[in-house]
Amino acid sequence: MDTIIKKITNSPEDKEVYQQAAQIIHNGGLVAFPTETVYGLGADGMNKAAAAQIYQAKGRPSDNPLIIHIAEVEELGRVSEEVNEKAKKLMKEFWPGPLTLIFRKKEEVPFETTGGLDTVAVRMPSHPVAQKLIKESRTVIAAPSANTSGKPSPTQASHVKEDLYGKIDMLIDGGNVGIGIESTIMDMTVEPPMLLRPGYITMPMLEQAIGKIQVDPFLAGDMKEPVKPKAPGMKYRHYAPKAELFIVEGELSQVVAEINYLAEEKRKQGYKTGIIATEETKGFYCGDSVRVIGTRKDEASIAKHLFSVLREFDKMGTEYIFSEAFSEENLGQAIMNRLIKAAGHQIIRL
Ligand code: TXA
Numbered sequence: 001m002d003t004i005i006k007k008i009t010n011s012p013e014d015k016e017v018y019q020q021a022a023q024i025i026h027n028g029g030l031v032a033f034p035t036e037t038v039y040g041l042g043a044d045g046m047n048k049a050a051a052a053q054i055y056q057a058k059g060r061p062s063d064n065p066l067i068i069h070i071a072e073v074e075e076l077g078r079v080s081e082e083v084n085e086k087a088k089k090l091m092k093e094f095w096p097g098p099l100t101l102i103f104r105k106k107e108e109v110p111f112e113t114t115g116g117l118d119t120v121a122v123r124m125p126s127h128p129v130a131q132k133l134i135k136e137s138r139t140v141i142a143a144p145s146a147n148t149s150g151k152p153s154p155t156q157a158s159h160v161k162e163d164l165y166g167k168i169d170m171l172i173d174g175g176n177v178g179i180g181i182e183s184t185i186m187d188m189t190v191e192p193p194m195l196l197r198p199g200y201i202t203m204p205m206l207e208q209a210i211g212k213i214q215v216d217p218f219l220a221g222d223m224k225e226p227v228k229p230k231a232p233g234m235k236y237r238h239y240a241p242k243a244e245l246f247i248v249e250g251e252l253s254q255v256v257a258e259i260n261y262l263a264e265e266k267r268k269q270g271y272k273t274g275i276i277a278t279e280e281t282k283g284f285y286c287g288d289s290v291r292v293i294g295t296r297k298d299e300a301s302i303a304k305h306l307f308s309v310l311r312e313f314d315k316m317g318t319e320y321i322f323s324e325a326f327s328e329e330n331l332g333q334a335i336m337n338r339l340i341k342a343a344g345h346q347i348i349r350l
């Protein structure tokens with residue numbers, strides 16, 4: 001199949017793009033589109049066959065449920081009728097935005113969308129392109145991240161093209177996303193509500209809004225123990241670059257020295273190496289492929305570039321990547337969650 005690629009130009013012509021995309025969704029097809037977190041691969045969330053196609057295009061295990069995207073709070077009633085007070089508070093505070101909430105599902109929501117679970121994950125994206133697409137489609141849109149299963153999530157249209165060209169009907173190019181890592185996921189069917197995936201909406205922000213929350217033991221552990229995560233997708237190897245990635249943790253000057261040493265060792269053996277550095281440390285590294293992921297003064301800058309830096313190393317054919325570690329406070333929790341997964345838990349503690 002040829003994938004139609006259309007750019008959003010913020011002109012009256014965009015209207016036709018949304019109409020064409022909505023028609024594809026209506027016919028059970030697949031449309032990739034930008035959200036504020038990462039690009040999503042959308043299909044009609046209430047159409048079994050369409051949801052099943054998403055799994056096929058991504059090569060995604062069928063027990064890994066999709067997130068339903070809505071454009072207005074009223075649409076939540078189509079997929080769930082059990083929305084408690086704490087959920088309402090979170091919705092008021094953080095929707096539209098990068099927060100996914102899990103509710104008991106209504107019968108009408110196909111098990112193909114929820115990976116066989118009787119709960120459903122719902123989020124209201126704030127990105128104007130996502131908003132317009134959902135509204136024009138007049139349905140709820142099931143959308144996982146628009147990458148091949150296991151690869152880093154896409155933060156720009158070219159990433160989606162690399163992974164899914166020829167496998168999906170349409171790609172709406174709305175430029176680079178703002179946040180760069182996927183939404184925070186909260187299970188609202190348990191008390192206290194439970195954090196299943198850290199994201200841009202941080203634990204302190206959630207606790208400020210609804211008081212105490214619990215954390216999925218799978219996240220709290222070092223994830224080497226055989227604890228099953230409550231978000232099925234979290235158990236898979238994820239965000240993985242082709243290279244072997246090692247995270248080096250410790251006092252920053254020692255980390256820099258260790259990374260220089262490790263990279264040099266691998267270079268001497270003839271391997272292509274890469275280093276993930278920050279604005280603060282970039283000047284201290286020797287060797288060719290040093291990539292700046294952001295500044296330590298602004299965690300959001302690190303989140304924003306994490307996946308694109310991993311993809312860049314893939315393109316260069318890098319075989320070993322060494323990365324600095326980051327604090328796990330606030331947004332750092334989500335950054336380290338993604339980085340540790342990308343590294344397959346290879347952490348060198350100094
Ligand atoms: O920011 C995001 O959330 C992006 C954009 C496109 O909205 N979407 C995204 O979807 O990251 P995906 O499919 O890559 O990740 C969805 C995660 C998976 O880990 C999945 O297991 C979990 O959400 N999930 C979905 N429904 C669930 C449910 N009913 N119970 C527990 N976990 C669920």
Ligand code: MG
Binds near residue numbers: 144
């Ligand atoms: Mg994903």
